[in-house]
Amino acid sequence: MNIEEKAKKIKLLILDVDGVMTDGRIIYDNFGDEFKAFDVQDGYGMVLWCRAGLKSAIITAKKSRIVSRRAKMCHVTKVFQEARDKGAVYEKLLKIFKLTDEEVCFMGDDLIDLPVMRRVGLAVAVPYSREEIKSLAHYVTKADAGRGAVREVVELILKSQNKWPQAAV
Numbered sequence: 430m431n432i433e434e435k436a437k438k439i440k441l442l443i444l445d446v447d448g449v450m451t452d453g454r455i456i457y458d459n460f461g462d463e464f465k466a467f468d469v470q471d472g473y474g475m476v477l478w479c480r481a482g483l484k485s486a487i488i489t490a491k492k493s494r495i496v497s498r499r500a501k502m503c504h505v506t507k508v509f510q511e512a513r514d515k516g517a518v519y520e521k522l523l524k525i526f527k528l529t530d531e532e533v534c535f536m537g538d539d540l541i542d543l544p545v546m547r548r549v550g551l552a553v554a555v556p557y558s559r560e561e562i563k564s565l566a567h568y569v570t571k572a573d574a575g576r577g578a579v580r581e582v583v584e585l586i587l588k589s590q591n592k593w594p595q596a597a598v
Contacts, residue, residue, distance in 0.1 A: 432568050435551045436589035440532045442478060443522065443545065444505075444579060446489040446496055448538035449555060452575035465495050466575060474580035475503035481587055481596040486522055488512045490541055516544030536582060537562055538574060553582050 447453050450471060456464040478485055484506045489496060492510040500508045507525065512518045523529070531550035535542070538558040546552045546565040554566035555574040563569055568585070570578040587593040 432551070432585070433589045435531075435567060436534070436586045438531050438550055439483075439534045439586050439590075441484045441486065441522065441526055441528055441534070442583070442586070443486045443488055443519070443533060443535045443549075445535075445537045445539075445542055446487060446493075447491065448557070448574050449536045450487075450499070450575060450579060452573065453538070453557070463493060463495065465493070465499075467499055468575055468577055468580070470577050471575070471579035472499070472503050474583035475505065477587065477596040478583050479504035479506075481590075481592040483586075483592075484526055488515050488518050488522075488545070490515075513541075514544075515541060516548075519545045519548065534582065534586060536579065551586075 444450055450467060451465045475485060486507040487500055487505055488509045490513055496510060497508060509518045530548045533549045534551035534553060535545045535549040536553040537546050538555050540559055540561060542562060546562060552566050554563045554569045555578045556569060557574060570581045572578040572581045587596055
């Protein structure tokens with residue numbers, strides 16, 4: 430089955446944060462405050478995703494107020510932080526949304542993402558993902574993490590589902 434056929438079935442987009450929604454760098458100031466840089470086109474892509482009537486989730490191993498704020502701005506449906514067992518959270522999401530594996534797209538970049546990457550209908554890696562992740566990916570983005578990779582996947586799926594014209598207006 431090709432990427433477009435897989436993309437047509439997607440109803441839920443799950444994102445990792447560091448190394449997918451951001452370039453993976455975490456910057457701390459002298460006061461211990463954490464900074465992350467998010468791409469505006471990725472954010473608008475998530476707004477378009479929501480506008481198309483689709484669900485989204487974030488599963489991240491860290492906890493950060495910045496992630497909560499970004500998720501709210503991007504209309505992310507569910508957010509799970511401090512998720513050391515992403516496979517268990519994934520199971521919870523399948524139950525919440527009453528979905529099957531083939532109806533889920535997951536974007537990951539590191540070893541902690543392996544349990545979910547192995548299961549989803551559309552597994553996506555970013556170019557600088559660990560080799561184990563890229564070997565499981567059905568698709569590797571052209572855009573880098575934190576530099577349009579999320580938007581690339583959103584557009585790919587929405588266009589495959591013929592939802593792009595109404596979402597983009």
